[in-house]
C-alpha cells in the first residue's frame with residue numbers, strides 16, 4: 001500500500017492537506033508509529049516521502065457523517081451541518097456556517113462519501129432576485145448541476161444553478177394535491193419547474209395553467225410534462241404573470257401563489273381571476289397568520305369580494321421566529 005511518511009507532529013496537517021486535495025486513499029486507515037505517521041495515498045504525492053507498507057483496510061460499512069469529520073468538528077457543528085443538507089436528486093446542497101467555511105472542502109468530501117450522491121455544492125448566497133435562485137459553489141464529486149428529483153412518484157428535472165426548487169415543500173405539495181378535486185381549473189402563478197402542477201396532474205384529472213418568469217424554469221417544466229404520466233393537462237406560459245394573465249379568458253377554481261416574499265403584491269390579479277367559491281393557496285414569510293389573513297381580506301374587499309379563511313399552517317421555518325406560512329382562502333362574490 002502506497003503511503004506518505006511524515007513525522008508524527010506533522011501527521012494532522014498532512015492528513016488535512018491530502019484530504020483537501022482528494023489525494024488520500026480513504027479505504028485504508030492512517031497508521032501512527034512512535035516517530036512517524038503513514039497516510040494512505042492513491043499515487044505518488046510531490047513534496048512527501050512515499051513508502052510501501054501494510055495498512056488496515058477501512059470497514060466497508062458506510063461511514064457516518066460524524067465519523068468522517070470526527071476530530072475536525074465538534075458534535076454540535078456536525079449536527080448543525082447534517083440538518084442543513086438539502087438533497088435534490090443526486091445533488092447535495094450544504095449550508096456551511098461562516099466559521100467553518102475554511103473547512104468546506106473537507107466537509108464537502110465527507111458529505112459526498114456519506115451520501116454517495118453525484119455532487120456536493122455549498123450555498124454561497126441567500127435566495128435572491130426575481131427568479132429566486134442562489135449562488136452555489138461546487139465542492140465535491142462531478143460538477144454537473146442538472147438532476148432529476150423524485151417527489152411523491154413525480155420526476156422533476158432541474159438545474160440547481162438556474163431555477164428555484166426546494167425539496168422541503170414536498171409535504172405541502174402533497175397536502176395541496178390531496179385537496180384538489182378532478183375537474184378543477186388551476187392557475188399556478190409562480191410555478192418554477194412545476195412541482196405543484198406535476199404532482200397534482202399526476203394524481204388528478206385537472207386543467208392547469210402554469211406561469212413563471214424564468215425561461216429556464218419553464219423549459220424544465222415542459223420537459224417534466226413529458227417525463228411524467230399525467231392524468232391532467234398542463235399548459236405553460238413564460239413571463240410576468242401580471243402581464244401574461246391578461247390574455248386568460250377564463251376563471252380558475254384554484255390559484256396557487258408560492259412566491260412567499262411578494263405574493264401579496266399579486267393578490268389583485270388572483271382575486272380578479274378566481275371563480276366564485278374558488279380557493280386561493282396563498283403563501284408568505286411571517287411570524288404569524290394575521291398579516292396574511294388581513295392581506296387576503298383587504299385584497300378581496302378592494303374588488304368587492306369576500307374571503308373565508310379555511311386553513312392556515314406553517315410550511316417550514318425560515319429564520320428564528322419566522323415561517324413560510326400557507327393560508328388557504330375561499331373567495332366569494334358579495
Ligand SMILES: C[S@@+](CC[C@H](N)C(=O)[O-])C[C@H]1O[C@@H](n2cnc3c(N)ncnc32)[C@H](O)[C@@H]1O
Pocket residue numbers: 130131132164165166169189190191192193194195196211212213214217239240241242258259260
Ligand atoms: C419561490 S419560487 C416557487 C417555484 C415553485 N412554485 C416551487 O414551489 O418550486 C417562485 C417562482 O416565481 C417566479 N416569479 C417571480 N416573479 C414572477 C412573476 N412576476 N411572474 C411569474 N413568475 C414569477 C420565479 O421565477 C420563481 O420560479
